[in-house]
Amino acid sequence: MLRGFYTAAAGMLSQQRRQEMLTNNLANANTPGFKADQGSLRAFPEMLITSMNTQTLPVKKQYQLRGMNTVGPINTGVYMQEALPKFKQGDIQETGNQTDLALINGNLPVNPDTNRPGAIFFQVLDANGETRYTRNGNFTVDGEGYLTTTDGYYVTDTFGDPLMIYGADFTVTADGRFFEDGEDTGQQIQIAYAEDPGQLVKEGNGLFRLDGANQELPSALDNPEITYQVKQKFIERSNVNIEQTMSEMMMAYRTFEANQKVVQAYDKSMEKAVNEIGRIS
Structure with missing residues (x-):
């Protein structure tokens, strides 16, 4: 009994x-x-x-x-x-805000071990300067001109450095390159690729980290099989x-x-x- x-x-x-x-x-x-x-x-x-x-x-x-x-x-x-997160693409919503960026999945290779596609993320630096990943493209520009999340985490470029916005009039291309007054600034937003998203751990505030000390995801730019699109003035909504x-x-x-x-x-x-x-x- x-x-x-x-x-x-x-x-x-x-x-x-x-x-x-x-x-x-x-x-x-x-x-x-x-x-x-x-x-x-x-x-x-x-x-x-x-x-x-x-x-x-x-x-x-x-x-x-x-x-x-x-x-x-x-x-x-x-x-x-x-409890594992579902990395299905959320709906895309237009906001009209210049600093909002939506990451739209294209072709993502299927992991042969899990039989599931990988996932791509914006790369940011948290308050301790450690690398984290997010799909929340509701960004803003801080007082020093850096592109940050609403919690103040720096969005990084392809070199892993904080991405700086030099002027108010800027555009972002589909591959994440920044143009100001029609000229290429030489900066491109970093897009990280997780072959097995199940290894990512939620940290709150929309952030993920790779399970393991001092490990970082590879860049999606180095993989010719991955396609994606960065859409300015849009955000990705929750997939709930x-x-x-x-x-x-x-x-x-x-x-x-x-x-x-x-x-x-x-x-x-x-x-x-x-x-x-x-x-x-």
């Missing part, structure tokens, strides 16, 4: 964590470049149940043999193993599907509620076992 308690409680915990993940997705439905998380539920290892018994042989001295009979496997519950997310939240709630009722039923059974079955009349 105690095993049933643990199994139902594990189901409640997994659905609670899934609900928290879905709530975060819904809260960021209007965050530019946000990538929705998807959770994967896994079952704990199964156990093989056997019963021990004795068998009396039909002989004169009635020998007894001990034996074990296989009853069958039993599941010990589920847990949410991980609001209707689907709300349906999944309701399903997670119903599953949590079902496991909760199982726990209550076990609790009543144990109450009877303690208060009634053991009573001596």
Whole structure:
């Protein structure tokens, strides 16, 4: 009976964590470049149940043999193993802001190990000067003339240096080159390529980092198989599907509620076992 308690409680915990993940997705439905998380539920290892018994042989001295009979496997519950972001392209929205840039996927090679396409990102430097990656192209220009995120992280050029805007009248071409007053400034925004996006870790504020110390993604410019487009005065919206997310939240709630009722039923059974079955009349 105690095993049933643990199994139902594990189901409640997994659905609670899934609900928290879905709530975060819904809260960021209007965050530019946000990538929705998807959770994967896994079952704990199964156990093989056997019963021990004795068998009396039909002989004169009635020998007894001990034996074990296989009853069958039993599941010990589920847990949410991980929450991985979906790197599907979000819708493109026109803003009219000169500093807004949308990164539009073109041809991205399929990873033979995962059978999924890679992903491309803007490269930025965080407050500690470490390299991070983002799809949020809602940029601005700081007081020193550098192109930054709304949190003040520097957007980098192909050399890994902060990208500076020298004048108010600038345009960005489809390959990310900057022109001011019709002249090429010699700067090009860095686009990083992740062959396996599953190795990226979310850090908040729309930032990702590569899982591993002092590692950086290669540039997409060095790969002739990759095509993309940078679109000025546009941003990429979140790829959260609001209707689907709300349906999944309701399903997670119903599953949590079902496991909760199982726990209550076990609790009543144990109450009877303690208060009634053991009573001596």
